[in-house]
Each structure stands twice: as structure tokens, then as C-alpha cells.
Amino acid sequence: MNPWIAIGALAVVSVGIPVAMMVVSSLLRPSVPEQGKSAVYESGEIPTGTTRIRFNIQYYMVALLFVVFDIETVLIFPWTVIYRPALEGGASMMEVLAPMLVFIGVLVVGLVWAWRQGAVQWVSSPRALEEKTEANQ
Amino acid sequence: MILQTESPLPDVLADLLGLSGFGVAGEFVAALIAAFIVGNVMLAMTGVAGPWAKRKITAKFTDRIAADRIGPAGIGTIPADALRLLSKELIVPEGADRPAWDIAPLIVAGSAMLGFAVIPMGSGIQLADPEVGLAYVFAVASIASLGMVMAGYASNNKYSMLGALRAVAQNLAYEIPLVVTGVSVVLFTGSLRMSEIVAAQQETLISVGGIAIPSWFAIVNPFAFVLFLTANIAEVGRNPFDIPEAPTEIVAGFQTEYSSVYFVLLYLGEFLHIFLGGAITAVLFLGGAAGPGPESIGFLWFVVKIWAFFLLTQWLRSAAPRLRIDQLIEVGWKGMLELSFLNLVLTAVIVGVVA
Secondary structure (H helix, E strand, C coil): CCHHHHHHHHHHHHHHHHHHHHHHHHHHCCCCCCCCCCCCCCCCCCCCCCCCCCCCCHHHHHHHHHHHHHHHHHHHHHHHHHHHHHHHCCCCHHHHHHHHHHHHHHHHHHHHHHHHHCCCCCCCCHHHHHHHHHHHC | CCCCCCCCHHHHHHHHCCCHHHHHHHHHHHHHHHHHHHHHHHHHHHHHHHHHHHHHHHHHHCCCCCCCCCCHHHCCHHHHHHHHHHCCCCCCCCCCCHHHHHHHHHHHHHHHHHHHHHCCCCCCCCCCCCCCHHHHHHHHHCCHHHHHHHHHHHCCCHHHHHHHHHHHHHHHHHHHHHHHHHHHHHHHHCCCCHHHHHHCCCCEEEEECCEEEECCHHHHCHHHHHHHHHHHHHHCCCCCCCCCCCCCCCCCHHHCCCCHHHHHHHHHHHHHHHHHHHHHHHHHHCCCCCCCCCHHHHHHHHHHHHHHHHHHHHHHHHHCCCCCHHHHHHHHHHHHHHHHHHHHHHHHHHHHHHC
16 A cells, blocks of 8 residues: 555544544533633733834844754764665765765854854843843953 | 564554555555554653643752642642643734744644654654655744744744744754764765664674663764754753743743634644654664664653653753753754764764774
């Protein structure tokens, strides 16, 4: 049997069971709408401002870096599969390992560059830095 | 000793129920029954783990009793809690991004369950055995972070938003060490097929005093095992890497605004994810469903292994302090990433010398 039929069947089941739970719950649960109940939780305070807040640039930097390394990981997959069969088939280690070392080496250079640029260094906000220096004085 | 000579569960069921004569439709029905069995086995485990085992384990660590009201050792808490949570009122936060807010729990729970399709659970319980098994399981497991972002962004809550951002940053930082360490095992096996990865670990490595030690990759390459375990705990978001939820900082992170069945599904997804993490660890490093005794009790060994992983996460929950977000980024990008590539190259050299 084609394995993807079974995986498709599990996809049906893994959506079906949660949906069934939602249906059961909608039959069981009460609905008592009250003013203030649906207010966004902000530790008991009245919510202020919008949720679309400005957030640390770092989240964006690491996401960019991830794209590079994720593609690299995908390209490493086929290499790991053929590595051992190629060696056993008589290829020398130089032939199968060296190209991958070069490939990883190029990316390591990229990582070193990103590291020195501070892409993987958490940036503190000016206010946090200010408070830190005040606390030290 | 090779455990995985049996055909996958749907084939066995198709033969057993006489469905193989009905072409693709018969196959799909058999696959559906098998999928339903596998899905419910995993649901039963999370049912035991979530409302009961988690509380009991934490209670033992903190010298309390916990959950002892209903049934022997409080085991009756499980159906009681299930009913209680399902019958809670669903409170929709103001300004929630509606379709996304409703779909997020489905994605979190569904993606974790979908990962179990290729896991060989022993005793012939394996839904499918495609050639790309390992790549598939990593791919499917990481869909969950999409659900977390949807949940956090659609909730219209600042805590949820921060939780979602943290979840993404964490999953991005630890995905690569996880996968790169995972594929270092493939260097040994030369195959991504789960059954072949398990079969490659059944040979005897060395015999010490008449006891044969199998060549589980945790024994062959303990460095990779520790690295994989750490990245795995970060990937499933458990302590000390539970900063997407961080109850003492951002309430409950991306799931702050969820109640009733939606909360159950998010929680279920997380626990399924822990067990999926345990299952991947077991397959890659602990010989899958192998263990002493006949092959037919393989499933028991598989359960023991994934529960051992669950116990580890709960132990860390009681014992390890949480990392800060800046520490998390530094540990991930400046430590784990380099170590995982070092491990890959070292493993390649070792395989090259041995082969």
C-alpha cells in the first residue's frame, strides 16, 4: 500500500478528532455573555492601546538568519543519505566529505559575519540600558 | 534481531478485514481505521499525562499529594477533568481575529498528531513507512509553531503577542540544531526510512560480561544524544526553555485568551508534541521499540521510552530555572548551532573511518 494513503488517513483523523471535540463541547457548554467578560486580559487592568505593538528588531534578525540555515539543512539531508553508501561503494573520503566541508565552511563564514554584526546578540532597548546604568551608579 | 519486518498496520488490517479486494477505497478504509487506532492511543496517553500524571509528578517533586479525590490515586480525575474542561464557557476576547483564532488550536493539535504517522511503535504498530520518514516527521512537527503564531496574533492580547514572538524565535533557533543532529544519525544508517533507522540499531555493539549492549545511537554517539535531547526540549517548549508560555512573566503566552475546548486542544497539542519529541528521540537514539524480551512486547518498551522523556520534561519543570529570551538566543545561535555542525562533521569522519 502507498504509505501516503495512510498518512492522508491520519490527516483526516487528526483534524476530525479535534473538530469532534469542538462539536461535543458546543453542545455541553453554556453561553452567558456579560459585559466585561470578553475584555482582553491585562492582569485585571482596563486594556490600553493597541495589540500591534512595536517589538524588538531581534525577532526579525534571527528569522532572516533562519531562512539561510534552513535551506542549508535541507541541502544537507540528501548528502547524509548517500554518504555511507558512497563510501562503501569505493569512493574516497576526500570525494564525499570535502565538498560538504566547503559548503558548511561558507555558511560558517556567513555566521561569523552575522555574529560580528550583532545579529545573534540580543539588543537591549535604550530605556533598559539607561535603567541598568542608573542601577549601577 | 530485526523488529520491523512486519508490514505497516493498514496492510495488516486490510488483510484481516478482507478489505484488500476493494482497491484504493478498501485501502483507505483500512488506513482510516489504523489511523483512528494510532490517534486514540496517543490521545489516551496525553489524557493520562495532562490532567493526572503531570500533577502527580510535580506533587512528588514538591512533597505534596495532589489529585487524590476521585478513584484510586486520583485516577478518576482524568474523565472528570475532561468533562469539566469541555463544558466550560467559551469566552471570545474582544477584537479577536476570528477564523485564525479558531483554526489555531486545530493546527497545534493536528500537526502533533500527524507526526505519529511514521513512528514505528513496536509490535507492528506503524501507520506508514515512507522513504522520507525522518524528513516528514521534522516537517510536520514544526507546523505547530504556525499555530502558535496564529493563536498569539489573533488573540488581540499583548501577552499572547509576546508569547507568539517568543515561540517563533525559540523554534527558529532550535530547529536547525535539532535537524542537523538528527541527520547525523542518518550518516550511520544511510536511510531516512524510520524502520531502517531502527533496524540499524539492533546489532550488538559490544558484549560486557555476557550482556550484549545494542548499538543504539545514544550509546554510539552520546554527544549527539545530549545535543538532540536539549534541542528537542527547546522545540517542544518545556523547561528550561518554556519562555513562550513563561507563566510568571507573560501569563500563559500565546494561549492566554483561550478557554473551554480551545484551551483543551492547545494543551493536548503540547502534550502530543512532548510525546512526539520522545518518540523521535526513541527512534533515532534509543533503538525504537527494542528492548529485552520477545518482539511482541515492543510497544511496551516504546511506551516506557516516551514516558521516560515525558518524565524528564516534568523533572526539568520542577528543577530547572527558565532562560531569559536573550540567553535563549545566545544558547541557540552561539552554542547549539556550532556544536551541532561540529557533531555532524565529527560523525561523518567517524563513519568514514569505520566504513
